[in-house]
Amino acid sequence: MGPPISRNLHRTTKKAPSKGPSKPPKAKAPVAAAEIAPSSTLPIDLLQLLLNVFKNSFPDRLSSDIKPLLQEVKGHLYNRDFATAFGKEEYLEAYALRWSPSRALCYLQIFEDLKDELNPFHSVSEETEDAEWDVVCLGGGAGAEIVTLGGLMKLLEPVNEEHGAEANITAIDIADWSNVVTRLRDGVVNKPLLSKYASAAAQEANKALTDPACFSVAFHQHDILNTPLDILSKLVGKADLVTLLFTLNELYTTSLSLTQKFLLSLTTSLSAGALLLVVDSPGSYSTVSLNGTEKKYPMQWLLDHTLLDTGSKAQDSPKWEKIKEEESKWFRLPDTLRYPIELENMRYQLHLYRRCG
Numbered sequence: 001m002g003p004p005i006s007r008n009l010h011r012t013t014k015k016a017p018s019k020g021p022s023k024p025p026k027a028k029a030p031v032a033a034a035e036i037a038p039s040s041t042l043p044i045d046l047l048q049l050l051l052n053v054f055k056n057s058f059p060d061r062l063s064s065d066i067k068p069l070l071q072e073v074k075g076h077l078y079n080r081d082f083a084t085a086f087g088k089e090e091y092l093e094a095y096a097l098r099w100s101p102s103r104a105l106c107y108l109q110i111f112e113d114l115k116d117e118l119n120p121f122h123s124v125s126e127e128t129e130d131a132e133w134d135v136v137c138l139g140g141g142a143g144a145e146i147v148t149l150g151g152l153m154k155l156l157e158p159v160n161e162e163h164g165a166e167a168n169i170t171a172i173d174i175a176d177w178s179n180v181v182t183r184l185r186d187g188v189v190n191k192p193l194l195s196k197y198a199s200a201a202a203q204e205a206n207k208a209l210t211d212p213a214c215f216s217v218a219f220h221q222h223d224i225l226n227t228p229l230d231i232l233s234k235l236v237g238k239a240d241l242v243t244l245l246f247t248l249n250e251l252y253t254t255s256l257s258l259t260q261k262f263l264l265s266l267t268t269s270l271s272a273g274a275l276l277l278v279v280d281s282p283g284s285y286s287t288v289s290l291n292g293t294e295k296k297y298p299m300q301w302l303l304d305h306t307l308l309d310t311g312s313k314a315q316d317s318p319k320w321e322k323i324k325e326e327e328s329k330w331f332r333l334p335d336t337l338r339y340p341i342e343l344e345n346m347r348y349q350l351h352l353y354r355r356c357g
Contacts, residue, residue: 040109042155044334047105049209050151051339053187054101054143061093062340069094086175096142096180098341103144106331106346107245108151110279117324117352118241118275120156121165131165136239138224139247141173143184146217150188153210166214172235174223185217225251225258232262233269242270245279246348249299252286256302263306267319272357276320278303282328282349300327300351307353317356324352 040047055062061069073094076085086092111118121131137145149167156165171181189212194203220235227235236242244251251259266276284299307320332345 040105040331040334042105042109042112044336046151046154047108047334048337049154050104050108050147051101051337051343052192053147053150053184053209054097054104055340056192057183057187058093058097061090061097066094066097066341070098073098082174086177089179092142092175092177092180096184100142100144100147101339101341102333102344102346103246104147104151105333106348107144107148107279108155109331110277110350111148111152112155114277114324114352115156118277120152120240121167122240132168133165133241134168134170134239135241135243136170136172136236137243137245138172139244139250140171141175141177141181141219143171143177143180145169145243145245146171146181146184147188150209150215153215157210164214167210167216169215169217170235170239171217171219172222172224173219174221176221178219178221181217181219185215189215225255225262227262229265229268232265236266236269237271239270239274241275241277242266243277243279245277246281248278248303249280249284249286252284252299252302256286260302260306263303267307267355270355272355274355276307276353276355278351278353279348282347284349300325300349303351319356320353321356322351323354324350326350 069090073085073091076082076091086095111120120133122133135145135149140146146169149169153165153167171177188209191206191208194206198206222231222235224232248259251262270276280299285296286299286302287294287296304322308318308322327349328347329350330345330347333343337343
């Protein structure tokens with residue numbers, strides 16, 4: 001799990017009105033015309049439900065003064081001291097509350113945009129005859145992907161009910177995010193708690209994002225750069241989709257050679273037709289040392305070089321095909337969303353690959 005995104009972000013949430021005179025809003029930095037993106041095309045009510053999952057999953061943390069805790073986490077991340085930043089349960093909860101919600105909403109828009117390519121719930125289980133979708137989220141401990149997939153189940157609810165769709169999610173991360181994963185999964189499959197004074201209409205409308213019977217989540221703590229091939233194969237071998245969302249560039253920064261080795265092991269472990277979705281900050285570069293000199297290469301170049309380069313032998317067949325690419329794209333949150341902590345717009349690059357047969 002990488003550090004919070006601090007570049008190219010714009011504040012979107014509105015603070016609750018104060019009782020005293022209001023201060024004039026701060027001027028926003030101008031945004032180049034090419035970077036202006038429309039607001040999310042997703043239903044506002046659904047986006048708010050996803051935010052509510054985060055808010056309702058950690059009430060004790062939100063009821064305290066979370067700002068000093070967030071500053072501590074940001075300091076450790078800035079110093080790239082990830083062991084400390086993700087070494088306490090309170091830090092993990094603060095991170096999930098602060099940085100995962102914006103990402104979850106952005107990811108849901110991405111999944112909606114890619115639904116024809118991702119083709120979720122197309123495979124049928126021989127045991128249950130239900131449509132299943134196995135998703136492995138590498139670096140997914142902070143829970144954004146879990147809440148995203150809960151939102152996707154809600155978005156596709158009419159189709160899911162017809163075909164008995166089931167989502168099987170595996171989140172893998174280097175820190176122990178098990179408590180965060182459990183809480184967010186519970187938030188996806190359980191109805192939010194309502195006030196005893198809630199109206200009958202509110203109680204009638206109060207529903208979980210999805211049915212717990214069709215939404216399974218498992219967490220595994222592993223350093224994927226040092227996970228043996230046999231264990232990696234067990235974790236991802238049945239996956240229809242593997243995600244590396246704001247994770248790959250951190251892996252490259254940690255070790256270029258180990259990351260290249262990991263991507264090759266991932267290639268070996270996945271079945272034909274499996275998809276790999278990579279989303280990261282645009283303009284990400286990694287330094288490569290060759291013959292004693294250092295040179296920076298774009299993350300997407302390193303990724304394509306590893307997955308798409310078939311080598312010099314004519315008989316070599318491609319292991320992957322790239323089916324979608326976005327070099328730089330904005331996700332802008334609607335202003336009407338409400339959340340107790342600042343939310344952010346996001347800019348990202350995207351690469352979607354399919355494992356060849």
